Amino acid sequence: MKKKQRESECSLKTVSLLSPLGTIQVSGCENGVHTVQILMDVAPAERGSEAPPSCAVNPAEMSPELQRCAEWLRAYFSDPQTTASLPLPAFHHPALQGDAFRSRVLQVLLKHVKSGETVSYKRLAEMAGNPRAARAVGGAMRRNPVPLLVPCHRVISSSGQSGPYMGGKGDHLKLWLLTHERQP
Template sequence: MNQEVMSSKTSVQHTTTRSKSNATQGAEMRKPREAPPCAPQTVALLTPLGTLRLDACENGVHAIRILMDVAPAERNDEAPPRCRVVNGGPAERIPEMRRCVEWLQAYFGDRHSTGSLPPPPAFHHPALRADTFTSRVLHTLFNNIKIGETVSYKRLAEMAGNPAAARAVGGAVRRNPIPLIIPCHRVIWSSGQSGPYMSGRGDRLKQWLLAHERTTDTRRTPIVSKSPSSIERVVDRTADPRPNEAQADRYTK
């Protein structure tokens, strides 16, 4: 009798173990497989700003890095500045990389091509895919502030949904992984002063970019102040720089 009871208990234990094992295997099978990590490749581009390094994968552009290896070139409308690949190789064949190169070549080209830029590449940097204030600021800047236009930190904070976050906007701009295409150089003080760029190392570069865009944008219209509820592309030129905006410029890209 005792042997029968022990045999029955053993059978139940084996059945329970098999059930747990099957459940575990089923859960593992149902678990979605993670996408393989990106393998960004790099292209070097010689521009009027010096060398740019572009990082991109098949899904989109990860970063544009301004190396600051030379001073910005003199603008000459009769001879548009050159923008050419100096170190590409297989990376040039990545579709989103090609789109990034073509966009930058048009941006640094003559005024006609700059006035009608090709579609920008897709973005694939984690900071731009996350649901964060930084991502919202950068997408708002990209979607709304066009060539020949500028916006203050305060106004950009309003447009991004947090009027009190001018300083946080400065931090978001500092973390911009794709400058030029996401135009952090167009974020200025409320007074109209350009403010620092790249922690003060790129002040001349920022002024060059703003002057380049004023020269090349033939569609530009006067910029006027709008009400806070508006989401027009504007710059507030009436107010003095606020302390939080000055602090924000410490973080400017």
């Protein structure tokens, strides 16, 4: 009920960005970003251009937080290392607030696993304070409302395998993102 009530108080806007991954939809309100969705309409190899995301919406029509998110995504696809010096947009999604384990996992991932790095589900569980909760970390990654911003693609299995992304449908995107971040 809280989520429905909170979102009903918001005036949600959605922005579509064209990126090397295909279309990315970002929704948010004046208070912050609610969701980031990778629509997987085009495979990275088929996109052809490595150009940073372009936005069809006039920036004046976007909230400051949606503008900040679009700028961050453009920088990420241009040169992922530059995002370390950019402010992230505010988040306005209940999964990213509070003290629940899921929220803590997402916050630890955001703060401690930088571009070009990876972390195992088990290690992330340890970092979030519950070394026996690797499966719960996987659940938090599956329900991450703002992928790319909170980099769930950087979480891999203990064996070093990349593991699933977007329910297994986006595994090729996860590999593309990890390779993109490791390029000089």
